[in-house]
Structure formats: C-alpha cells, structure tokens
Amino acid sequence: DAGVTQSPTHLIKTRGQHVTLRCSPISGHKSVSWYQQVLGQGPQFIFQYYEKEERGRGNFPDRFSARQFPNYSSELNVNALLLGDSALYLCASSLTGTSTFYEQYFGPGTRLTVT
Amino acid sequence: DQQVKQNSPSLSVQEGRISILNCDYTNSMFDYFLWYKKYPAEGPTFLISISSIKDKNEDGRFTVFLNKSAKHLSLHIVPSQPGDSAVYFCAAIAGTTGTASKLTFGTGTRLQVTL
Numbered sequence: 001d002a003g004v005t006q007s008p009t010h011l012i013k014t015r016g017q018h019v020t021l022r023c024s025p026i027s028g029h030k031s032v033s034w035y036q037q038v039l040g041q042g043p044q045f046i047f048q049y050y051e052k053e054e055r056g057r058g059n060f061p062d063r064f065s066a067r068q069f070p071n072y073s074s075e076l077n078v079n080a081l082l083l084g085d086s087a088l089y090l091c092a093s094s095l096t097g098t099s100t101f102y103e104q105y106f107g108p109g110t111r112l113t114v115t
Numbered sequence: 116d117q118q119v120k121q122n123s124p125s126l127s128v129q130e131g132r133i134s135i136l137n138c139d140y141t142n143s144m145f146d147y148f149l150w151y152k153k154y155p156a157e158g159p160t161f162l163i164s165i166s167s168i169k170d171k172n173e174d175g176r177f178t179v180f181l182n183k184s185a186k187h188l189s190l191h192i193v194p195s196q197p198g199d200s201a202v203y204f205c206a207a208i209a210g211t212t213g214t215a216s217k218l219t220f221g222t223g224t225r226l227q228v229t230l
Contacts, residue, residue, distance in 0.1 A: 040222070042119075042206075042220030042221050042222050042223055043159070043204070043218070043220045045217045045219070048217060056217045058217065090158050090159070092158075092218075102147050102164065102208055103161050103164060104218060106151075106158030106160070106161075107158050
C-alpha cells in the first residue's frame with residue numbers, strides 16, 4: 001500500500017508570494033494533519049482535518065489555511081510568505097475509530113525555501 | 116513553552132549495546148506518548164507508543180517506559196544496530212477521545228550507533 005504522499009518535494013518562493021502544498025493520505029485514513037518543522041526543532045502542529053472539517057489548529061497566523069477534499073486529500077496554503085516560513089512541511093494521516101488512531105503516519109515532507 | 120523536552124541533543128552508542136533516549140514532559144493532560152524515528156530527507160516514522168495507563172510497552176528491540184509521577188519516559192533499544200542511527204522524536208497527545216489529536220513533539224535526539 002502507498003504511504004502518505006506530498007507534493008512538491010522542494011519549492012523555492014519569494015517573500016510575499018503564495019504557496020500551496022498538497023498531501024494524499026494513506027488509503028482508508030480520514031484524518032490529515034499538517035506540521036511545520038524548522039531546522040533543529042521538532043515538528044509544530046498547524047492543522048488537523050477530519051472528515052473535511054477542521055478539528056484542530058495550532059498557534060499559526062491566519063496566513064496559514066488548509067482544506068480537506070472529499071477524497072480526504074488535503075492542501076495547505078500560505079499567503080504573504082515570510083523568510084521565517086522556510087521549513088519542512090509535513091503531512092500526517094491517521095485512522096479514526098480504532099486503537100491505532102493516535103499513530104499518525106507522516107509523508108516525506110515538502111521543503112519550502114523563502115528567499 | 117516547551118511542553119515536551121528532550122534534553123540530550125545527541126547520543127553515541129556502540130553497536131550491540133543499549134541505547135536509552137529520554138524525554139520529559141510538563142503537561143499533566145498528556146495521556147498518550149509516541150516515539151518517532153526520522154532519517155534525513157524523510158518524514159518521521161512511527162516507532163512505538165504507550166498509553167498513560169501503562170508503564171511499559173515492548174515491541175521487539177524497542178521498549179518504552181513511562182513514569183507518570185516523574186513525567187518522564189524513555190526509549191530503550193537493545194541491541195543497538197547501525198541502522199538505528201537517526202533522529203528520535205518523543206511526542207505526546209492530550210485528550211485521546213474524539214477525533215482531534217494534536218501531537219506535541221520534543222526537539223529530538225540524534226542517535227549514532229558506531230561499529
């Protein structure tokens with residue numbers, strides 16, 4: 001079975017621009033979460049979506065938004081990019097309603113560089 | 116406010132010996148704990164987890180111990196193998212009911228297993 005996939009792998013943007021990152025969860029997983037990992041730090045929670053509804057939001061500005069589609073894939077959008085948005089953006093998917101729900105499976109990430 | 120702390124940024128262990136990675140937390144609401152392993156250019160990979168109602172969980176070479184009174188958990192790898200060389204993240208979840216499960220990560224410990 002395919003794991004969590006993310007696109008693109010790498011991205012270079014200029015300050016002030018907009019970016020859209022994409023994620024496809026593991027087949028059968030209905031929950032998708034987004035995390036930002038800055039170099040030298042652990043991943044920081046941005047959003048969680050379940051059944052196309054936002055179920056959790058981390059401490060990130062309104063420039064960050066996300067959505068989940070009927071096929072459970074997800075997009076993360078960041079507007080008005082700042083240099084500090086440069087990071088690895090990770091998507092994670094998880095099952096719901098089972099004992100393994102809390103075990104989130106991560107994709108390889110999208111490396112965003114803002115210049 | 117770092118709610119999950121991994122105070123050792125790096126650890127070097129000889130092949131065949133035991134690796135012990137430590138993690139401390141401050142939030143009493145955390146009720147589920149996970150360890151992830153991360154190789155460069157890959158997303159974190161789920162390793163092992165433990166519920167707050169247990170004090171030990173074992174899976175092959177990996178054992179996680181939880182001391183709730185000390186708000187401390189540890190990951191033991193026995194015997195350590197060169198392929199275990201990676202960054203290990205401790206993560207925690209507060210409130211494991213419902214569908215929202217935000218992972219709070221530590222900053223990671225880089226494990227190097229030497230020959």
